[in-house]
Amino acid sequence: MNDSGLTEQERAIYQWQMWVPDFGESGQAKLKGSSVLVSRVGGVGGLVAYQLAAAGIGKLVVAHAGNVKPSDLNRQLLMTHAQIGKPRIESIERRLKELNPRLEVIAVGENVSPANAEDLVSQVDLVVDCAPLFPERFAMNDACVRQAKAMFECAMYELEAQITTLVPGKTPCLRCLYPEEPPTWTREFPVFGAVSGTVACMAAMETIKVIAGLGEPLLGKLLKFDLRDMSFHTLKISRRMDCGVCGADRRNDDRQY
């Protein structure tokens, strides 16, 4: 152990990323001291969790229900063939610990809902939203706004993906961006693992940046890209003052949270 609180083994494992000059040992120590909720932990969340585990995050809370299905395996890289028919969360926990046995993993075998979002978010410093359904995303957003915690919002469809970093009071929240959920969204969607993995790696890097105070996170900016023609757009987004969740003016808001 040295001044930064890193062990000799940790210094050896993270040596190459500590060569990033404005990250260094102090950035590594911040990662070690941080906790992140990732849900779900499939095509996007699995890669977010894996990259954060590799980078030396101190604690991950991972939430994902159900058993591994054959159709998970094209993208949910924490699931293994041998685990088909058995709980996804077991596969997730095992794979994360195989890579980083020093990592503290809180494995929750359920998806995020309004019933558990507040509690799950309260266990961590930051949240990465990787849910395949809007009610789950909104539940995490609402809890993050109430608890003033940053949420990394990443989502994809087909060869297209979007990512932004949401900081309560500073940037829009998810409800500012989308006050309503699209009625046509379905639980199953076209996806290559390389697309969900691309946006996942970006989200992991955003998380590392915010924890370590590195670079410029996507604050008030939505990065939208389409790998079909490799077009990237960085779009300015702003808060809605009448937002029912984070808005300054909630007097006329009759929704329950």
Add this chain to the structure above:
Amino acid sequence: MSVRLRLPANMRSLASDQSEIAIDGTTVGECLQNLAQQFPELESRLLDAEGNLQGFINVFVDNVSIRELRQLRTPVSEGSEVLIVAALAGG
């Protein structure tokens, strides 16, 4: 006036599988109306019954949200890029 209108992946099947369409109009609203005329199934994806932008759609003209401009009355110029961004939740 002709703009380049870019559709999100989940709407392209409703527009003969095109990702980018040249559309005439002097405002964003006109462009969307003209688009909906050509591809009627897109109308309810973009606009509500009152003709307002749906709450799960954002439109950007040359990377600026029309919410920051003049909403559907935002003027467009020849060659502007009108980007339609749909709410996604693939995770």
